[in-house]
Amino acid sequence: MPSPADSPADLPANVDATLALLQGHDYVAPRDLATAVFLSLRMPRPLFLEGEAGVGKTEIAKVLARALQRRLVRLQCYEGLDVASAAYEWNYQRQMIEIRLAEAQAGGATLKSQDERQRLGEGLFSERFLLRRPLLEAIAPQDGVAPVLLIDELDRADEPFEAYLLEVLSDWQITIPELGTLRAHEPPIVVITSNRTREIHDAVKRRCIYHWVDYPDFARELEIVQRRAPDTARQLAQEVVAFVQQARKLDLFKAPGVAETLDWANALSALGANKLEAEQVDATLGVLLKYQDDIAKVRGATAAQLQRVAQTPS
Amino acid sequence: MTGTNDSVFLSAAIHFIRVIRHTGVYVGPGASIAALRALELVGVARREDVRSALRACLAQRREQHELFDRAFDVFWSGALRAGASPAFDDATAQQQAQHNPLAPRIAQALLREGYGQQQRDAREIEQKQYLASFSADEALRHKDFDKMTRAELLAAERALARLQLPLPALQSRRWRTRRHGQRIDWRGTLRACMRTGGDAIALARKARARRRAPVVALCDISGSMERYTRVFLHFLHALGAQGWRVHVFLFGTRLTNISRQLAHRDIDAALRDIAQRVGDWAGGTRIGASLHEFNQHWSRRVLGQNASVLLMTDGLDRGDSTLLAHEMHRLQQSCRALLWLNPLLRYAGFEAKASGIRAMLPYARMMPVHDLSSISQLVDALNTGNGSKAWK
Numbered sequence: 001m002p003s004p005a006d007s008p009a010d011l012p013a014n015v016d017a018t019l020a021l022l023q024g025h026d027y028v029a030p031r032d033l034a035t036a037v038f039l040s041l042r043m044p045r046p047l048f049l050e051g052e053a054g055v056g057k058t059e060i061a062k063v064l065a066r067a068l069q070r071r072l073v074r075l076q077c078y079e080g081l082d083v084a085s086a087a088y089e090w091n092y093q094r095q096m097i098e099i100r101l102a103e104a105q106a107g108g109a110t111l112k113s114q115d116e117r118q119r120l121g122e123g124l125f126s127e128r129f130l131l132r133r134p135l136l137e138a139i140a141p142q143d144g145v146a147p148v149l150l151i152d153e154l155d156r157a158d159e160p161f162e163a164y165l166l167e168v169l170s171d172w173q174i175t176i177p178e179l180g181t182l183r184a185h186e187p188p189i190v191v192i193t194s195n196r197t198r199e200i201h202d203a204v205k206r207r208c209i210y211h212w213v214d215y216p217d218f219a220r221e222l223e224i225v226q227r228r229a230p231d232t233a234r235q236l237a238q239e240v241v242a243f244v245q246q247a248r249k250l251d252l253f254k255a256p257g258v259a260e261t262l263d264w265a266n267a268l269s270a271l272g273a274n275k276l277e278a279e280q281v282d283a284t285l286g287v288l289l290k291y292q293d294d295i296a297k298v299r300g301a302t303a304a305q306l307q308r309v310a311q312t313p314s
Numbered sequence: 315m316t317g318t319n320d321s322v323f324l325s326a327a328i329h330f331i332r333v334i335r336h337t338g339v340y341v342g343p344g345a346s347i348a349a350l351r352a353l354e355l356v357g358v359a360r361r362e363d364v365r366s367a368l369r370a371c372l373a374q375r376r377e378q379h380e381l382f383d384r385a386f387d388v389f390w391s392g393a394l395r396a397g398a399s400p401a402f403d404d405a406t407a408q409q410q411a412q413h414n415p416l417a418p419r420i421a422q423a424l425l426r427e428g429y430g431q432q433q434r435d436a437r438e439i440e441q442k443q444y445l446a447s448f449s450a451d452e453a454l455r456h457k458d459f460d461k462m463t464r465a466e467l468l469a470a471e472r473a474l475a476r477l478q479l480p481l482p483a484l485q486s487r488r489w490r491t492r493r494h495g496q497r498i499d500w501r502g503t504l505r506a507c508m509r510t511g512g513d514a515i516a517l518a519r520k521a522r523a524r525r526r527a528p529v530v531a532l533c534d535i536s537g538s539m540e541r542y543t544r545v546f547l548h549f550l551h552a553l554g555a556q557g558w559r560v561h562v563f564l565f566g567t568r569l570t571n572i573s574r575q576l577a578h579r580d581i582d583a584a585l586r587d588i589a590q591r592v593g594d595w596a597g598g599t600r601i602g603a604s605l606h607e608f609n610q611h612w613s614r615r616v617l618g619q620n621a622s623v624l625l626m627t628d629g630l631d632r633g634d635s636t637l638l639a640h641e642m643h644r645l646q647q648s649c650r651a652l653l654w655l656n657p658l659l660r661y662a663g664f665e666a667k668a669s670g671i672r673a674m675l676p677y678a679r680m681m682p683v684h685d686l687s688s689i690s691q692l693v694d695a696l697n698t699g700n701g702s703k704a705w706k
Contacts, residue, residue, distance in 0.1 A: 079619070080487025084501070092500035099507065121508045155618070158488065158525075178505075197618035253610065253644070293644075 008145055009069045011041045026227045027056070027063040028220055036211040037064070046151075046169055046190035048205055051213030053195055054257020061150035061191035070189065071147040075134040077157035083164060087135040087174055095124050125178035138188040139174050146186040154204075155194040162204050169207050216258060218245050224258060229265045233274040240265045242310035243276060244288070250302070252294045264288045276307050327353060330389050331372065336423035337385060339378050345371055361390070377555075380580045385420045483524035484620055495521030527620040527650060528559035532608060534627035535564045536599035542657045542683065544585065546626055551581045561616045564588070565604035571612070601631040601670060602638035609641055613648045622651040625678060628658045631670030638670055642677040654678035 012018040015031065018038040022029045029037070037060065040047035049057040065072035075086060102120050132142075138149035154162070168174060172184040192208060194200055216224060218241060225237045232240070240261065248255045256264075267287045273280055281303050289295045298306070331349060335341045349371035356363045365386055373382035491499055502518030531550050533543045547562070554560045554577050561573045570591070575584045617623070623645065631638055646652045654674065659682035 078487070080489075082488060090501060090504065092504055095504050117508075124504065124508070158486070158619075160488070196615050198615065251610070293640075 009067065011068070012038060014038065021067045022060075022063055025063045025067045027059060028216070028223045028227065029060075030216070030220065033060075033211060033213065036209050040191075040209040041189060043209070044187055044189070046192050046208040048192045048194070048200075048208035048210045049213050050194045050196055050210070052215070052255065052257055054259035055213045055215060056258055057193040057213050058150065058152055061148055061152075061193075064189060064191065065148040068148070068189070070145060071141070071143070072150060073134045073138045073141075073147045073188070074150045074152060076152050077154050077161070079156060079158055081157045081161050085133060086161065086164070087133050087168075088176060089131045089133065090125070090178075091129045091131050095129050098124055098129070127179070130176075130179070135168055136174055136182070138190075139168065139172060139184045140182045141188075144185075146184065146188045149188040149190045151190065151192045153195055154192050154200060155197045159201065162201055166203060166207070169204070215248055215255070218242065221245065221258060221261060225261060225265050229262050229269070232265045232269050235275045236268060236273055237265060239276040239307070239310045240268065243281075243306050246306045246309050247288070247298065250298070252289065252297065253291045254289070254294060256288045260288050260290075276310060278304055278307060281307060323358060324350070326390075327368075330368070330386075333389055333420075333423045334372050334382065334385060337381055337420055339373060339381065341372055345374075364390075375555075377577075377580050377584075380583045381420070385423070388420055389424070483526050485522045486525040488523045488525075489520045490523040492519055492521040495519035497521070526558060527622060528561065528616070529553065529624060530561045530563070530616050530621045530649070531624045531626065532563050532565060532605075534599055534601070535566050536630075538628055538630060539599075539626070539657070543626055546655070546683065547576065547585065548581055551576055551584070561621075563608060563612070565599070565601070565608075567600050567603075569604045569607040569612075599627070599631060600633045601627055601629070601674075602633045602635075602641055605641035605645055606637065609644045609648070613645065617649050620650045622653065623649045624653050624655055626655045626683070628656055629654075629671035629674050630658075630668055631673075633670075635669040635673040639673040639677075642674050646677040652678040654680045655683040656680050657682070657684040659684065 012021050015035050015038050018041070019029060019031065019034040022034060022037070036047060039045070047060075049060065051057055061074075062072060064070075099120065102116075102123075106116070130136075132140075134149065138147055141147055151165070154165075169190065172187045173181050175181045192204075215221075221244070222237060222241045225232060225241055229237070244256050244261045244264070264284065264287045267284050268276075268280060271280055271284070282299055285295050285299055285303070289298060327350060328346075331341060331346050349368050352367040352371050353364065356367045358364055365383070368386070369379065369382050373379055489495075489497070489499075491502055497520050499518040499520040502520070503515060506516055506518060529550075531546075533539075533546060535543050543564070550560055550562050560576070561571070562576050564570045564572055570588075572584075572588050572591075575588055575591075625645075642652075656671075658671075659680065
């Protein structure tokens, strides 16, 4: 990954340019996704991506950062995520030391005058003692270049955090009570992802460009495998993708995502396969499917059938 | 405002406020005063202004608006033109009831406020009813929902709406300032330091916040269950109004998510709306297939945050019992607690004979829900701390 350049690349001028930009960094996007990305860059509004696990939501942010030569600031969400870990925190240890130093300077005596206290207070809550967390780093970057802010798996955070995000996402500002309001000179490029383990509030979605990231079709998935797992033999890649495409039509608890397809292709290549073999398929199903029920359903007869379908030349 | 017209109008407005109160919307004295003051400000020249002003003061929740609008239309239809009390009689009430599910409540409220042809009779009857209600409440508690008259059912619904669901709040990962918390709140401590200039450092403390986990209800609406589910929906609606996160799904032959309808509308209007939208109301049931659909498409979306599942069904499923057992197992694995509410438990000699019931039984704790007292039992069961262990 290139280090953040002094001058970030220009934003793409239209949907085709966006498509080419993503393609250039090995992200094979359908046109509707490229349109959403283009709009979010231009309007500018956060891009809200929802979809099953492993369809390449997070990857978009990484690719955008690389393609536009900006820093990627990542905020992984979890339950209980609060302002202290998301936006900023005061460096309490250093503040305590500062108080001790001030006392020492006053010759061991306590700070009596109103003036001294005032000065100490102002000193304690200045930027010197501020620990910058991802949101603050995105709003007020130290290098002055608006980064790509990835807010990953927002559904894992709780509602109070969503509410806090509203101010950040709509006004591009963060209010620190002791310091004042910090506003972004240039809004960051924001990508929010969600796995839909709960519904995100409408108020957040309203501020974003929404896109549902779906599983790719055969041609696109094959291209992804060829770009992202270039060591895979041509025939194997085709059969793997055809197999996975068929498997997604089965009634599985968790259909395999693109990430699993890539893992599986890599796994089979590592085993030296040039095409799908029944034995290897059964042995490596755990790379593709992550639930015992699903594996039991696919293993054996179904896998053989899928394999036959995958190997019939279309 | 001047003259007798105003005093007539004023008394009508006060009556109207009382009617709104009788329909079940909480209107405190503060709100009444605000409403009258608002009328003074907007004037009475335009009907829609009067409506908006009163609604802004009296019905402060979205789901009350339908009821308010309906009551407003009925009440003020004749009142202003005649310059007298609004005309209202039983015939109109019945006529109204056919067109709108809210009408019975408004009619009752108007009657109670003394409007109607047999007002005096109504009042006497009501007084008697009131006196009798203490013992009636006791009787209601053990009467099967299935055998109740409409009036009794209404009383049961009201009682249900008052029931609190005291599911224990779970410890969240978030911190709150607490005087005797187990950790030191450095931020609070340092801020407090500013006041003393570092003289004395009083430690502020914090502790884990507590939070209620969501409730997901899966309700059977097949023919045998419809009556119970209707009553149960009132209970769920009340939960939502108390600030619980509630997701409600109906199933017969298909699964329908009705969380939004239930959350945003008046319960009666919502139920009628849902009945129209959900095709298989009071039809057959395929529990296994419906649970499969839930597990496949919804469980990851709504069971994420330690949710408890309330499954409301009699377990009489004609489908494949292996599938049912499998889906029950998956459901039990994905939620914090799975509680099966079964109205069939009312029969003393109930035995799990039906294949569906036998398939489901190992995965859930079964609770009777056929009358009010058993719903209270349900609430107690949800309340007890050991409940969550016993369910699994």
